Structures are given as structure tokens and as C-alpha cells.
Amino acid sequence: MLRLNLSTEPRWLDLAHGVRLLVEPLTTAIMLAARSDPTIVAAAGNTEDSTSNDDLARIVAKAVARIVVKDWEGVGDEDGKPLPLTPEGIDALLELWPIFEAFQTKYIAGALILDAEKNA
Known part of the structure; x- marks a missing residue:
């Protein structure tokens, strides 16, 4: 059974080592916006x-x-x-393996698992 959380309110996501992030729900619109990020476009187009x-x-x-x-x-x-929240700070934070892994597992993986089940 698919359980929908229809809340659009940001929620606190506990990661590791006392780090918490206030995140918006992961939606299709956010994933599509992320696809347009120049770093993703460059990586996708890097055939060499x-x-x-x-x-x-x-x-x-x-x-x-x-x-x-x-x-x-x-x-x-x-x-x-x-430290104040900045895009550069977010990038630096996600370079720390335990933080990256927790963010992947607790936030992004749920959306990707749901997408994989849809395509199975």
C-alpha cells in the first residue's frame, strides 16, 4: 500500500552527529528542477x-x-x-560521508524506491 503524506510543510530531518536539516517534501517539481541544475546537465552531457x-x-x-x-x-x-545556511555550505556538508549517506537514505531514497516500484 502506498501511503501519501499530503503535507506541504517543511519538516526536520535528523541526519548524523547532531545535524538536522529543515527540508521541504520531495516532490516531482523539485526533482525536475534539480535535473536542470547546471552540474547535473554537465555530468549528463559528459560523454568523454x-x-x-x-x-x-x-x-x-x-x-x-x-x-x-x-x-x-x-x-x-x-x-x-x-554557520549560516548557504549553497556552498550545503555542498560542503554533503561531502561528509555520514551526512551524505543519511541524506540519501532518509530523504532521497524514499522517492527513488517509490519510482523504481512504479517502473517494475
Whole structure:
């Protein structure tokens, strides 16, 4: 049974190491917008040096996160001072393996699993 959550309100997503992201629900519109991200377009068009699935997953996760993340908690500089949310900060955060893996598993994977079931 497919369970629909019709809420359009952002929700807090607990990742790892005390990091939380306030994210919008992952919708078709967001995935389509992410597809238009220049980094995804460039990776998709790169026929000379084919992009690995892992690289593409990282690129897509960052593109989606830059769209859906509206706030964060638990992210600070070297001195522990909270950092403001920026696109560059989101990209840097997702370069940390435990954070990337948690974001993939808890946020993006649900949508992709549903899409795979639809096409099976």
C-alpha cells in the first residue's frame, strides 16, 4: 500500500552527529528542477569522461539539497560557531560521508524506491 503524506510543510530531518536539516517534501517539481541544475546537465552531457553512478548520486543529492534545505542546526565552523545556511555550505556538508549517506537514505531514497516500484 502506498501511503501519501499530503503535507506541504517543511519538516526536520535528523541526519548524523547532531545535524538536522529543515527540508521541504520531495516532490516531482523539485526533482525536475534539480535535473536542470547546471552540474547535473554537465555530468549528463559528459560523454568523454563518463560520470560514475556514485559521482552522479553526489551531484544529484547536492542539487536537490540546495533546493529543499531551508534551515539547518548543528553545523558550525572550526570554532563551533554556527554557520549560516548557504549553497556552498550545503555542498560542503554533503561531502561528509555520514551526512551524505543519511541524506540519501532518509530523504532521497524514499522517492527513488517509490519510482523504481512504479517502473517494475
